[in-house]
Amino acid sequence: MxxxxxxxxxxxERPADCVIDSHALMVKGGYIKYVANGIYSSFLPLKRITRKIEQILREEMDKVDGQEVQFPVVxxxxIWEESGRYESIGDELLRxxxxxxxxxxLGMTHEEAAVQLVREYAQSYTKYPFMIYQIQTKFRDEARPRAGLIRVREFTMKDAYSFHTSQEDLEQYYQRVHKAYxxxxxxxxxxxxxxxxxxxxMMGGSLSHEFMLLTPIGEDSIVLCDDCGYKANMEAxxxxxxxxxxxxxxxxxxxxxxxxxxxxxxxxxxGDKTNNSCKAVVYQKNSDDSYVVVFIRGDLEINETKLVNYLGDQIHAAVITEECGLNAGYIGPVGLHINAPHVVLYDKSLEGRNNLSCGANEEEYHFKGLDMERDVKDAEYHxxxxxYEGGICPKCGKKTVRISKGIEVGNIFQLGTKYTKSMKMTYVDKDGERQTPIMGCYGIGxxxxxxxxxxxxxxxxxxxxxxxIAPWQVHLCAVRPDNEEVKAFADDLYEKMQNAGIEVIYxxxxxxxxxxxxxxxxxxIPLRVIVSPRNMKQGIVEVTSRDKTLKEQVPVENVFEEIQKYL
Incomplete structure (x- = not known):
């Protein structure tokens, strides 16, 4: 090339609207061009990179017995109504x-399409287990696309779906895919x-893992313990x-x-610490605007994903009106009266606690001396x-938790029967009984x-x-190509590399x-070869690596062999 x-x-120049380095460098380097919010066109360098990534994905999925298929974008x-997700997913799904x-x-994920493809085929236990995968364009109508290709609306993804007749078989296969990732x-x-x-x-299932690249620019918070190796997403x-x-x-x-x-x-x-207080955080359910009051230790924050999972409903910050009966700023668990549909929840951080301060549900009044066991006897804790940083590790019990940021680059899920059951996919087992297959799901953007x-x-x-995955392996630079010796040598070297199957940009x-x-x-490009008039006079060619670990002056007669050796 x-x-x-x-x-x-x-x-x-660095583009003004690029907040992270990868976004800026891909725009500056001619890899991508903005089309619309969260939507980009790709130039050839990026296309060559993603083509190589896709080939790695195909090879590794084939090694774990995957079969490549293709589902429709539209x-x-x-079929989304069959699974129940047509109504349950919010505006991210473009209808x-x-x-x-x-x-x-427009497909943002393809669990429904996978079940629809194989449910007539896989009606006997003899067909199991199997895995199908695709590399396909998807569209997720993100509310806040950001950071170039890190969070977009239109994207290409490898997603795979496995089908099993037992949880044990799924777990064994799940580990195989984990190693493949x-x-x-x-x-x-x-x-x-x-x-x-x-x-x-929204994927559902009993167990899932994310693969995270730890970096300060990441948008996910990762909980880590260096003592025992515990790793989990903040939501889990x-x-x-x-x-x-x-x-x-x-x-x-x-x-x-x-x-x-x-x-x-x-x-x-x-005159007390915030961890000796009980505070109320109030939400409303998206489905019916009923109130959700969560009582939690005063120094902690609500993890809204945990709350949404418990409720089975999306939530938003509450609008507290006079009619609802809540007294903003003075809400507490004792004497609480709400004149509207509601649910009251208690965080585990309050369990067994006493001598706490809290709101008294009356303007300009608080309680002190709250005893959860004595004063809120019917509380259930979740x-x-x-x-938080410095908190207790759930695995080893030490106060060694640290929080890091990360970019999610892949995920795997044990879906169970969430989709096969709702979409009435069954098979006949060896005893002639109808059973529901179990699914796994595995994605990489x-x-x-x-x-x-x-x-x-x-x-x-x-x-x-x-x-x-580099777009080319060698970058050949002919400095002063108007010099006949430089031009002749560089042209000849370019032809040799092409004939040898070396990917080179000249x-x-x-x-x-x-x-x-x-x-x-x-x-x-990993390897740079520099041909210049000064080098030609000395009978050498400069060979350097982009990561600066290599810088050599190679005799012209050996340069082709040295390039091959390096690659």
Whole structure:
């Protein structure tokens, strides 16, 4: 490939709207072009990168007995109605009506399509187990696309679906795919990706893992323990409280607290710590606007994903009106009266606690001396809190939790029978009985993986692509191609590499060395070969690596062999 023919501009300035490095470098380097919010076109360098990633995905999925299929991007709403997700998923699912008045959706995921494809085929236990996968365009109408290819609306994804006749068989296969994912990320150049336990979310199922690239620009919070190796997504990590019950309980006392509304202010008023208080956080369900009041320890935050999973309904911050009976700023568990449909929940951090402060459900009054066992006898406790830095590790019990940011580059789920049961997929077992097959699901975003590799491996000048997925293997620079000796040698070397099957991009433009090398940095090719008049006079060619671990002056007669050796 001649660089002068490469479509797409490269430029020096950082785009103002690019908040992370991988986004900026892909725009600067001529990899992507903005089309609409969360939608990009790809130029050839990125296309070559994603093509190689897709090949790695195919090879690793084939190794675990996967069969490649292809589902449609556009699907009838009817199969999503079968699973129940047509109504349960929010605005992320793009719904439309075709010219015949039929309800349709753009696929954001393909569990329904997978079941629809194989439910007539797999009606006997002899057909199991099996796995099908695709690499396909998807559309998820994200509310806040960001960070270039890290969070987009239209994307290409490898998604796989396995079908089993027992939970044991699913678990064994799940581990095989887990190891395949580790190989995929290692081959793609980011072996530092970690697997963390995660929340299954809208996918459903009993067990799931996310594969996270730990980086400060990540949008997911990861809970880690360096002592025992515990790793979990914030939504899946249990918060553990170890504050003991006081030996003696104080009397419950109502105190006049004028102009005090916040937990911090009331604790300062009482001269106590926020972890000795009980606060109320109020939401409303999206489905019917009924109120959800969650009582939690004053220094903790609600993990809304945990709450949504418990309720089975989406939520939003409550609008507290006079008619509802709640007294904002003074809500407490004792004497609580709500004149509207509602549910009251209690976080585990309050279980067994006493001598707490809380609202008294009356303007300008709080209680002190709250004893949960004595004063709120009917409370049931569940985990609704976010884990925090320095908290207790759910695995080893030490106060060693740390929070890191990460980019999710893949996920795997044990779906169970969520889709097969709702879509009435069955098979006849060896005893002639009808059974429901069990599913697993395994996804990797192709463009997001490319962006994550760029985020992990770059410098201030451009990406440093691992050679396994780099758009080309060698970047040949002919400095001063108007020099006959330079031009002749570089042309000959270019032809030799092409004939040997080496992927090479050749820059023989009549531009300055500075422009030539700046473009080479932005393309991030692993090996750079520099032919120049000065080098020719010395009978050498300069061979350098993009990651700066290699810089050699190679005799011209040996340069082709050295390139092959390096690759």
């Amino acid at each position: 001649k660089l002068e023919k490469l479509v797409g501009d490269r430029f020096k 699907m009838p709403a009817s 439309f009506t075709d010219r015949n008045g039929a309800k349709m959706v 580790e190989r995929i990320f290692e081959r793609a150049g980011i072996p530092e990706v970690v697997s963390v336990a995660s929340d299954s979310g 990590a249990e918060n553990i409280s170890d504050i003991p019950r006081a030996a003696e309980s104080a009397e419950l006392e109502k105190v006049h607290t004028p102009n005090i509304h916040t937990i911090e202010d009331i604790c300062e008023f009482f 985990d609704f809190a976010k884990v 192709v463009g997001r993986l490319a962006a994550a590799v760029c985020e992990a491996h770059h410098d201030e000048y451009g990406p440093i692509w691992p050679k396994e 820059d023989d433009r009549t531009v300055s060395a500075g422009i030539m090398f700046a473009d080479a940095d932005l393309l991030g």
